[in-house]
Amino acid sequence: MGSTSVNRRDVMKRAAAAGLLAVPAVGALSSCASGGGSDNKAEKGEKSKKNPLGVKEDAGLTVYIFNGGYEDKYAQFVTDMYAAKYPKAKPEQKATESIATQLQPKIIRGRPTADVINNSGADDMNIGKLVKNEQVADLTEVLDAPSWDDPGVKVRDTLVAGMADMGAFGTKGCYQLNITMTAYGNWYSKRLLNDELGMEYPKTWDEMLAVCRKAKAKGIHGWSYPGGHPRYMLFSMYAMFAQVGGREVIEAMDYLEPGAWRHDAVKSVLEAFEELIAKKYVLTGFDGPQAHTEMQTAWTKGKCVFVPDGSWVENEAKDTTPDGFGMTVGATPSLSKSDKLPFGTLYAPPGEPFLIPAKAKNVQGGLEWLRMMYSKKAARNFFKEVSAIPAVKGAIDGMDLPPGVDSAQKAITAAGDNIVIPFFKEWYEELFEDDWDKAMGKFMLGDMTVKQVMDAMDKASQRVAKDPDISKVKKV
Known part of the structure; x- marks a missing residue:
């Protein structure tokens, strides 16, 4: 990737318009505004209104989730959504506390066994190195795809402001997407x-x-x-x-x-x-x-x-x-x-990052899984399962919030523009x-x-x- 020049700009504008959060102006990376998908064409289907990402319906899908504070039940909800739409795919989900140990060697060898990875925890992979070595797929395609809930709205426009920018890493693409706002x-x-x-x-x-x-x-x-x-x-x-x-x-x-x-x-x-x-x-x-x-x-x-x-x-x-x-x-x-x-x-940065290996067997299926993850029903389920603020705007509006989530949302809203995110x-x-x-x-x-x-x-x-x-x- 080499040295990359980026303008330090406001990537976290207000998300309060959706009734969720006010997120600040902070320094960040280039936005996820261009690019698209992986060159891996092994498992692609025909694109259509019902299948905007061109998923091959019978292609297998393997999802790895970090088995930490959020466990993996919230993700199983999404994997089940995928199985319901693509029953021939028979998607499987695996949970581990050793993301890098189990998955990175296979990614480096160009033979990843995962199509979607929740790259989190103490044993997470160094995303900067993966981006530099072109080992992760560009996720811009899913950001520009029709959202699950409203085909007239792109996925990127359903997310709290700044979520996409966190995955740019000084490039024209987007290589990592988060699912929650974390209040520290x-x-x-x-x-x-x-x-x-x-x-x-x-x-x-x-x-x-x-x-x-x-x-x-x-x-x-x-x-x-x-x-x-x-x-x-x-x-x-x-x-x-x-x-x-x-x-x-x-x-x-x-x-x-x-x-x-x-x-x-x-x-x-x-x-x-x-x-x-x-x-x-x-x-x-x-x-x-x-x-x-x-x-x-x-x-x-x-x-x-x-x-x-x-x-x-x-x-x-x-x-x-x-x-x-x-x-x-x-x-x-x-x-x-x-x-x-x-x-x-x-x-209060975005949290719980997800990525897709560039040479995953089913990149398009991975992108579709992410599109489903950003549906309102998956976001609401995420909140119900783990008591965390989802990345989807307005997803938990009107819901009863437990004390921790309620206080986190109030703290983020009260901070307004005074939110700090150390990108290093x-x-x-x-x-x-x-x-x-x-x-x-x-x-x-x-x-x-x-x-x-x-x-x-x-x-x-x-x-x-x-x-x-x-x-x-x-x-x-």
Whole structure:
């Protein structure tokens, strides 16, 4: 793919027109405005009004779903839709926690066994490398296809603004599509915070410290995080970096600018969290392979007030969440009066990505599966199954929302244009992952100073920037 120049523009415009979300102006990639499908012609049928993507009706279809917080029942609904329309295809669905381990070697060899892949979880594939090596299909064809619910409306026009742009990766095509909006932040129990502690959600960092003091006096930790995945702490920090220093802080990180991780805003935010550590407000541990669920269980049992998490947590922790818990996401507290962005700034990107291997046996069938996934009935089922906000505009209008989803939707709406999305996580994910975990893990245990964390992250950023074998998204 080589170095790619893109304009940093507003890819997340308002989606509130559909009654769902107000999504912000943020930096992003080129839009998914042109291109189309894969060159794989092995399994194609005749296009028609009833079959706009030219699916071969008897071609098999294999779908792989990440078996994580959302499990795979929501996707089975779509696979069943496919089977109903194309019974001769006999589609099959498989669930795994090891997406990259199981699927990437076959994709690299040009013999993928999957036609649709939910590329998610800790063992996800590096989508940037797949795009560079032309190993994923262009999804523009499905975006420009008639939507499942209304043939007069394209699929792209049924989606919350910005969903398509997330998959462009500095190209003219689109190689990854998401199915939900994810609200990251400081998750808490309303019952514990409001009723048991008698406190309101902190709008400033001083108020956050006050909550932690009162919690500690009652034998409760203010915070916790998964020791096995300490990068979760960044779920609460990304928006705060931008809130304190402005969007340019995240933009500098996106474009691998030297010194981006040494910005004063990063320093101020890390120092704020360092105070939580120094005062022993943080419940540590949870170092095993299921660290995140172990942390969540401690939280739902009332052992801490706040955890850094995403909106999948409501579904993932449902078995341990007591009635009346009041699961809620809180946005970034203000650090000082000089903050560049207001209280309520939120990290809320599109989530749960899907892709189709370029040499999949049934690319057209994969595109059709995605078209079905973006139907309103599939979107509503997704919400019912996993309590998450779907990507289809207006899909959950008028429905009763559980506490976590309700709070996530309200937080996103309240944030308005003040939503922050760090794209470097998508562009250079695999290369940064180890650095995030190592640096944040040592920091949260008090074994690494603020300066050392900033130096480590900046060093990692520059290692990527100087690697000639890594394609870069270039700022113009």
